Amino acid sequence: MQRVTTSSPWPAPRARTPVDLTVTLPGSKSLTNRALVLAAIADGPSVVRRALRSRDTSLMAGALTALGSHVETGGEDWVVTPGPFDRDAAVDCGLAGTVMRFVPPVAALAHGSIDFDGDAHMRNRPIGEVLAALRSLGVAVSDGDRLPFRVTGAGRVRGGRVVIDASASSQFVSALLLAGARYEQGVDVRHDGKPVPSLPHIDMTVAMLREHGVEVDDADPHRWTVAPGPVAARDHLIEPDLSNAGPFLALAALSGGSVTVRDWPRHTTQAGDALRGILTEMGCSADLSDAGLTVTGPDRLQGVDLDLHDVGELAPVVAALCALADGPTHLRGIAHIRGHETDRLAALATELGGLGADVTEHDDGLSLRPATLHGGVFGTYADHRMAHAGVVVGAAVDGVLVEDVATTAKTFPDFAAFWAGLLEESPAGRAG
Template sequence: MSELWPAPRPLERVDRVVSLPGSKSLTNRALVLAGIAEGPSVVRRPLRSRDTLLMAAALTSLGTRVEDTADGDWEVTPGAFDRDAAIDCGLAGTVMRFVPPIAGLGTALVSFDGDPHMRLRPIGQVLSALRDLGVSIQGDSLPFSIHGLGSVPGGVVTIDASASSQFVSALLLAGARYDVGVDVRHVGKPVPSLPHIEMTVQMLRQHGVEVDDTDANRWAVAPGPVRAVDHDIEPDLSNAAPFLALGAATGGRVTVRGWPTTTTQPGAELRDILTLMGCEVSLADGDLTVVGPARLTGVDLDLHDVGELTPAIAALCALADTPSHLRGVAHIRGHETDRIAALATELGRLGADVTEREDGLSIRPATLHGGTFHTYADHRMAHAGVILGLAVDDVLVEDIATTSKTFPDFATAWTDAVHGART
């Protein structure tokens, strides 16, 4: 069994200012685009976590140079993708899904595998689409391999992306380098996490790539060069969730520095969600401040487009004085773990009155108690556990180290925030 970590509980009302590491989503997209660009570029203030280090290692294995600069940035020089390679995806969906479409551009045999649970995460739609676009693939799920033929014909492809928006982003990121580009059409239930596709489209356009997204459920990328562009990485707004919850759950004040005025990150929705829960939320001079209420109010929310926030929001709802209903997130059953089932189990283990729905959770006020909160090797589940620990004594979070996926040394940063040090 993994080590149990006592979640810290504040001894007084908090008043904190925190700075957060960079966005995983932006960092890994920037790395992929830099790896297929016309020339060298720099990724400034990148997140350095397990997921992004795995992406940098994957690109390096293919022949791209990813080098540290004196300022802590990454300088990326594209390579020829002519080396046989074994890619470790870990638990990074972006590595498993974003790297195969560019591996097909090379002339090497590239194999993919990852952590045991990664073999359960969906990838079949991407592999099927790549076959239709002219990529040679062996296998239908992790582990699988790609034999690059030096180019990818591209063209029109139809997929069901209702399990993950990354299916669409994966094909779009590489599409400009395909002979005739790529025209991705989605059929099925609504695509979740649309802000992440908007993020991909915006970054492609920054690289001079022509993208047509005027029609619903269709994204067409024209063939052409990918211009080398330097990227400044925003703080990870989804990782802001537990820190803002620190203010919300304690009736205190927490300010997150460097909050962008406009962004495609789904975490931006925290502003509206926390307001609905009774918090005072303000943005001034790049600082987002949340002041928690005396009592949290439950919410009825469709989180379809911001599913990654569900664990943190569910934990706050378990601390609220009125019922909550979180829906529209059936797709998070295919994330690092089945997050709906895991949240129902772990919240219930600590006394929450929670009902698991097909696409979400219903949570009613209840008296919570301490105990072990299991994380299932899922960083977002760990966030939920530490949020409960803000208001409940003796919460033990199992495997807090899983947070290294997107936040190096989260445990230290969290303890400092709860007990008074500035991060």
């Protein structure tokens, strides 16, 4: 866990009165990148409508283009034309776990050698289970279980049964499922290990495969079978990124104000939808209507006892909000977020504690007790979710300086300007 030092940390703006805001958020990174992968191996062109334009999605578009697809990203709607994967290529994963994990099973279908690397920190993130699975399916993969690595494709993959331990990331399962229909025998993925985290993301993958006409059997726990066959071309309309809604809804919660997020879907596989229940437990009201989701904050925030195993990506913002609550909190079931962009449990304990929070780090979570917070520098460790946590605390506490706030571009371009603009316009303004 290495702190990123910037010459001038960003002063997080305060919410000194209850906010009254309506926001429109960029599209979901998880949906956009899955849609791009499926479009690249489909049987015809597809359109990804309202695609998120961010570093992670640009890296995915670049990776698929390097393999041989054509991804037109000039407008709000991105057109993907599958191409022959018939070349040697280099893939830059940056800090995008979806690129590092989802693209190698696709690269295995190529005629050529595909080299993968990324930002320095990505060399610490787990990928070994996916690489081992590909080797067991007959794919030539260089030795090792971290970046950098090489996948040498022969234009076909045998496929079949594979056993993996996906307890570190649900993306290990999704990676194999997304490409599996193009394997000669499909793919039969069986998990053997501790419970798989972030199961909603696997549900998202399965749902999107079915939209493309792919037959998926997920009836048995810890087993997912994809039948071999074509991937039909389909257009996707990308939902707002509900996990990115976290800091905005937290703003309503901590200020005792109201925030509406437009276009919140009534039915979704996104993990961020859990924010409705989490914030309600903390004393907020959450109303889902045709206008979107409206969260109104209470006079006093309540502490909570939450198992966030399935929605670990929400933990940084939830922890920041709980550091401001009037009662004790215990967040558990999230040991796996130690393997995200940084060790998020250690980072949250360090940075919240540095601002005066009474926080205890556990193997699989955090405990927080009421305390008076103060200003200071909040490190982000090149992690967009840590930056979100920092701005949430900064909205309630004077003098919080967020290091490397630009890391939010991973999933939300121009986040800092957007956030500051909201607080400049509140309580009467509207943004979006």
